[in-house]
Amino acid sequence: MNEKLKIGLDFAAPVPLHTDFSKGNFEGFEVDLMNQIAAELNLELEYSVSFWKDIIRDLQDKKIDVICSAATKTSEREKEFLFSRPYLDFHLGVVCYQSNRLSLDDLTGKRIGVRISTEAEKYLKEKFSDIKLEYSDSNEELYSQLRKKEIDALLDDSPIAFGLTQDNPELSISSLLPDTSAQYAIMLNKNNLDLKKKLDVCMDKFSSNGLLEELQQKWFKGAEL
CATH class of the missing domain: 3.40.190.10 (Periplasmic binding protein-like II)
Incomplete structure (x- = not known):
């Protein structure tokens, strides 16, 4: 056995x-x-x-x-x-609506979704003092918030973002963050x-x-x- x-x-x-x-x-x-x-x-x-x-x-x-x-x-x-x-190997990526593509520089003052206790949360806290973080326990909840426009964008690992945007064609990875190689x-x-x-x-x-x-x-x- x-x-x-x-x-x-x-x-x-x-x-x-x-x-x-x-x-x-x-x-x-x-x-x-x-x-x-x-x-x-x-x-x-x-x-x-x-x-x-x-x-x-x-x-x-x-x-x-x-x-x-x-x-x-x-x-x-x-x-x-x-x-x-x-x-x-991967990077963190900004996910948003196809019709409102945002870069890292555009996140100031925006509502950004992250999962709790992730590297994405840590990165945003270190880089920004003037964004509003919205937390989720699950990917389903996080991407649902974006689809409902309760948040302006979300930050996620690019492999996960790739997978979850395949079923949500209105969403896309607008940019990968070059300083987040992981x-x-x-x-x-x-x-x-x-x-x-x-x-x-x-x-x-x-x-x-x-x-x-x-x-x-x-x-x-x-x-x-």
Whole structure:
């Protein structure tokens, strides 16, 4: 019997990295990636879904083994957690109506939506003192606010913004922020060095054999991330 790997997922499903686990037809870039890792390491995958702050706590308490749910690798997080080698490069992007395209310079004085406890929230707080932040727990709520014009724009990771604007053609990524280059990686408990080493071997293999590029083309074809 294969060893189980417990994976934490964000309740705010970051489509197309992964869809909502509770609604069936569970798929996405990270789903394919974890299935490949499971095959390489002879693991059985078990998923747990909760709010971001809760899966972070579960990882600290070793209730789950990893988080693979659009987890951005940052120097601040590396003080508390381990990360695998990254699997996707991206930027933050401004999302707004096609008819009212905004750049970063246009955000002053505007109502900007972000998900709680994200790098987008942190970035806006550091860069602006004169915008009104509107918070959401989920992507569905965040993009709904923009569609209803309750906010003027939102700031999101470009892979997630790409996925969620595909079903909302009236919305688009108006600009990528060049000073926000970032990477997604699998997040682990600080003490789980053995698993990190195994994941890094997988990532090196998937990078060299073209699997990561193949997955990016499958899920983000034509996207500028």
